[in-house]
Amino acid sequence: MKVVEINDVCKTYHDTEVEVKAVDGVTLSFEKGDFAVIVGPSGSGKTTLLNLIGGLDHPTAGEIIVAGHRLSELKPSQLIDFRMEHVGFVFQSYNLIPVLTAAENVEFIMNLQRWPKEKRKARTDEMLQSVGLSDRHKSRPSQLSGGQQQRVAVARALAPRPEFILADEPTANLDTKSAETLLDIMEKLNREEQMTFIFSTHDVRVMKRARRVITLEDGKVVSDIRTNHNS
Amino acid sequence: MITSIAWKNVWRNKTRSLTVIAAVTVGVFAGVFSMAAINSSIVQRIDAAVNEELSHIQVNNKEFRSSGDLLDYISGPGAVISRLEQTEGVTDVTGRVIVRGMASTSAGSSAVEITGINIEKELGMFTLSRRLIPGTGSYFGADTRLNSVFIGEKLARELNIIRYILTPESFQKLTAESVPASVTEKLKEIEGVRFTTEKKLTKALTGILQAKEMKSYGLTIKEAAWSYREGSKIILNFLDVSGNQTGAAFRISGIYRTNNDLYEALSVFVPEAELRELTGLNEGQYHRIIAKLADNDLTGSVTPVIRESLPGLEVLSWKEIQTDLAMITDYINQIYGVFMAIILAGLAFGIVNTMLMSVLERTRELGMLSAIGMNRRRIFVMIMLESIFLSIVGGLAGMTVSAVVIGITGKTGINLVKYAEGMEAFGYSANLYPTIGADFFIILTVMIVITGILSAIYPARKALQLNPVEALRGE
Numbered sequence: 001m002k003v004v005e006i007n008d009v010c011k012t013y014h015d016t017e018v019e020v021k022a023v024d025g026v027t028l029s030f031e032k033g034d035f036a037v038i039v040g041p042s043g044s045g046k047t048t049l050l051n052l053i054g055g056l057d058h059p060t061a062g063e064i065i066v067a068g069h070r071l072s073e074l075k076p077s078q079l080i081d082f083r084m085e086h087v088g089f090v091f092q093s094y095n096l097i098p099v100l101t102a103a104e105n106v107e108f109i110m111n112l113q114r115w116p117k118e119k120r121k122a123r124t125d126e127m128l129q130s131v132g133l134s135d136r137h138k139s140r141p142s143q144l145s146g147g148q149q150q151r152v153a154v155a156r157a158l159a160p161r162p163e164f165i166l167a168d169e170p171t172a173n174l175d176t177k178s179a180e181t182l183l184d185i186m187e188k189l190n191r192e193e194q195m196t197f198i199f200s201t202h203d204v205r206v207m208k209r210a211r212r213v214i215t216l217e218d219g220k221v222v223s224d225i226r227t228n229h230n231s
Numbered sequence: 232m233i234t235s236i237a238w239k240n241v242w243r244n245k246t247r248s249l250t251v252i253a254a255v256t257v258g259v260f261a262g263v264f265s266m267a268a269i270n271s272s273i274v275q276r277i278d279a280a281v282n283e284e285l286s287h288i289q290v291n292n293k294e295f296r297s298s299g300d301l302l303d304y305i306s307g308p309g310a311v312i313s314r315l316e317q318t319e320g321v322t323d324v325t326g327r328v329i330v331r332g333m334a335s336t337s338a339g340s341s342a343v344e345i346t347g348i349n350i351e352k353e354l355g356m357f358t359l360s361r362r363l364i365p366g367t368g369s370y371f372g373a374d375t376r377l378n379s380v381f382i383g384e385k386l387a388r389e390l391n392i393i394r395y396i397l398t399p400e401s402f403q404k405l406t407a408e409s410v411p412a413s414v415t416e417k418l419k420e421i422e423g424v425r426f427t428t429e430k431k432l433t434k435a436l437t438g439i440l441q442a443k444e445m446k447s448y449g450l451t452i453k454e455a456a457w458s459y460r461e462g463s464k465i466i467l468n469f470l471d472v473s474g475n476q477t478g479a480a481f482r483i484s485g486i487y488r489t490n491n492d493l494y495e496a497l498s499v500f501v502p503e504a505e506l507r508e509l510t511g512l513n514e515g516q517y518h519r520i521i522a523k524l525a526d527n528d529l530t531g532s533v534t535p536v537i538r539e540s541l542p543g544l545e546v547l548s549w550k551e552i553q554t555d556l557a558m559i560t561d562y563i564n565q566i567y568g569v570f571m572a573i574i575l576a577g578l579a580f581g582i583v584n585t586m587l588m589s590v591l592e593r594t595r596e597l598g599m600l601s602a603i604g605m606n607r608r609r610i611f612v613m614i615m616l617e618s619i620f621l622s623i624v625g626g627l628a629g630m631t632v633s634a635v636v637i638g639i640t641g642k643t644g645i646n647l648v649k650y651a652e653g654m655e656a657f658g659y660s661a662n663l664y665p666t667i668g669a670d671f672f673i674i675l676t677v678m679i680v681i682t683g684i685l686s687a688i689y690p691a692r693k694a695l696q697l698n699p700v701e702a703l704r705g706e
Contacts (some may be wrong), residue, residue: 056700083602083603084603087604
C-alpha cells in the first residue's frame with residue numbers, strides 16, 4: 001500500500017539572484033513499512049524533499065499525495081493538522097520541549113490529538129519502554145544524554161501512530177553506540193508496528209540498515225536501490 | 232496542557248521573569264500606594280468637612296448666605312425640622328443661629344462667624360468636640376460658666392491668646408521627644424521668656440540654633456513651648472435684631488485644632504441661648520438648619536428630595552457649598568484612571584519587551600511545535616498565557632505588598648509634617664492614613680489581565696509568523 005506518492009515534484013528557490021532548483025522533477029513513492037534512506041551530498045535536496053513530503057513546504061511544481069491527501073490542496077491550517085495526524089518528525093537536534101519531562105514530551109502530540117488520558121498514559125509507557133527509557137519518565141531533556149533525548153524524540157514521533165516517520169539526519173549528533181541503539185529501536189518499531197521510516201542522512205551506519213537507498217544529486221534522483229537487509 | 236506549558240515557560244528564564252515581576256510589583260505598589268495616600272487625604276478632608284464643618288445638607292433662608300443679615304432667618308423652622316426628620320436617609324437635624332461679628336482681645340481682633348448651637352444635639356452630630364486641644368478647656372463642660380465660647384487655634388493665635396514659653400515642663404517634653412541635650416542646652420538661653428507670637432519664637436530660635444537643628448527640632452520646640460492660660464476671655468461684637476451694636480466678654484471654654492486654618496480662624500461657637508439673649512432672636516428662629524445622613528453616598532439622592540419639599544428655602548449639599556472639594560471628589564476617579572493608565576503602560580512595555588525576547592529566543596522551538604502539529608491558535612494562546620501569567624504574578628505581588636503597606640500605614644499614619652502648613656491652609660491633614668477600596672483592587676486586577684493580553688498580541692503575532700521550515704533549516 002502506497003503511503004507517499006511524489007509525482008514530478010520540483011522546488012525552486014529564488015532567495016538569491018540565482019535560481020536554485022533544490023528538487024528537480026522527483027518522482028517516487030513509499031510503501032507502508034518502508035525503511036528508506038535518502039542520501040546525497042550536501043545541497044543535493046534531501047532535506048527539501050523531506051520538508052515537501054512532510055507538508056512543511058510547498059513544491060513549485062508537481063504533486064505529492066500522502067495518505068490520500070493532495071498536499072497542494074490543503075490550506076496552511078489544514079497542513080498543520082495534516083502533519084499532526086499523519087507525520088512523525090525526528091530532527092537532528094532532538095527538539096524536545098525543554099520544560100516538559102520525557103513522558104510529557106512523548107504525550108505531547110497525543111495531547112494535541114485529544115487522546116483520552118488513560119490511553120495516552122498507556123501508550124507513553126509503552127513507547128518509553130520500547131526506546132529503553134521506562135525509568136526516565138520524569139527526566140527533563142537537560143537531564144538526558146543526546147542519545148536518550150533522540151530516543152525520546154523517536155518515541156514522541158511514533159506514539160500517535162502516524163502514517164510515517166520523517167527523520168532528518170537523526171544520528172548526526174550521536175556517538176556510535178547511541179546511534180546503533182537508536183537504529184536498533186527504529187528497526188524494531190518498523191518491524192513490530194509496520195511503521196514507515198524515511199530518513200535523510202549522510203551516515204553510513206543508517207545506510208547499512210536501510211532496505212531502500214535513494215540517492216539524490218542536484219535535486220534529481222540518480223538511483224533508487226532496494227537492498228535485502230532484513231534485521 | 233497549553234496552560235501548563237505556558238506556566239513552565241514563564242519560569243524557564245527565572246532571572247528575567249523575576250526581574251519583570253519585580254518591576255511590575257514595584258510599579259503597581261508605587262501606583263496603588265500613591266493612590267491610597269491621595270485617597271486618604273480626600274477621604275479625611277470630606278470626613279472633616281461633613282463631620283466638623285458643614286454636615287451633609289444645609290437649609291438656609293434664601294437670602295441669608297449673601298446678606299448675612301440677622302433678620303434673614305428661616306420662617307416656620309419647626310415644620311422644616313419635622314420635614315427633614317421625616318425624610319428617608321436623614322439621621323439627625325439641628326438648627327443654628329449665626330451672626331457675623333468681630334472677636335477681639337487687647338492684643339488683636341479678627342472677623343468671625345459666631346454660631347449659636349444646641350450643645351447636646353451638636354455633640355451627637357459632630358466630631359468637632361474631639362478636636363479640643365488638651366488643657367484648653369472642656370467643650371462647654373459642666374464647669375463652664377455663662378458666656379462661654381469654643382474657638383479655633385488659628386483665631387487664638389491671631390488674638391494672641393496662645394503664647395510660647397519654654398518652661399521646665401517644656402524641657403521635660405523635649406527630653407521625652409528625644410531632642411538632644413546639645414539643643415536643649417542652647418534653649419536654656421530663652422527659658423521663661425514669653426513670646427506673644429509664633430513668629431517671634433521662630434526668630435529667637437533661629438538666632439540660637441543652627442539651621443539643621445532648627446529644621447529637625449523647630450516644630451517640636453514650638454509644640455513644647457505652646458502655652459495657653461485657661462479661662463482667657465475674648466470680646467465678641469455683633470449687631471442685634473434692632474441693628475444696634477452689642478457684644479459681651481466670652482470665656483474660652485476650649486480651643487479646637489483642625490486641619491483647616493480658614494475654618495479655625497473664622498468659626499466660633501457659643502451656646503444658642505446666649506446668642507439669642509444678646510441678639511434678641513426668639514426661641515425657634517434659626518438661620519440654618521442642618522441635617523446629617525446615614526451615609527455620605529446618599530447626599531446626591533436625598534438633597535433633591537429635600538429641595539423639592541422645601542421650595543421657599545435654599546437647600547444645599549456639602550458638595551454644593553464646598554465646590555472645590557466636590558470637584559476633587561468627582562475628579563478622583565479620573566485621577567485613578569490616569570494613575571492606572573501610567574502603571575499599566577509601564578507594565579505593558581515591560582511585558583512586550585520580555586515576551587518578544589522570549590519568542591525570538593525560541594524561534595526554533597516554536598517552529599518545531601508548528602512542524603509537529605501545534606496549530607497557530609494554540610501557539611497564540613500559549614504566548615498569551617505566558618504574558619498573562621507574568622502580569623498576574625507581578626500584579627498580585629504588587630497588590631499584596633500594597634495591601635500590607637496600606638494596612639500598616641493606614642493604622643500608624645504618615646506624618647508629612649514638613650508640608651503641614653501648606654496642607655492645612657487648604658484644609659487637608661498632614662497626617663495621612665492611606666486607604667483604598669476593594670473595588671480599586673478588583674478593577675486593577677482586571678485591568679492588569681487585559682494589559683497582559685494586549686501586550687502579548689505583538690509577540691504572539693511574531694511567533695505566528697515563524698516558518699517551521701526556517702526552524703528546521705536553522706539546525
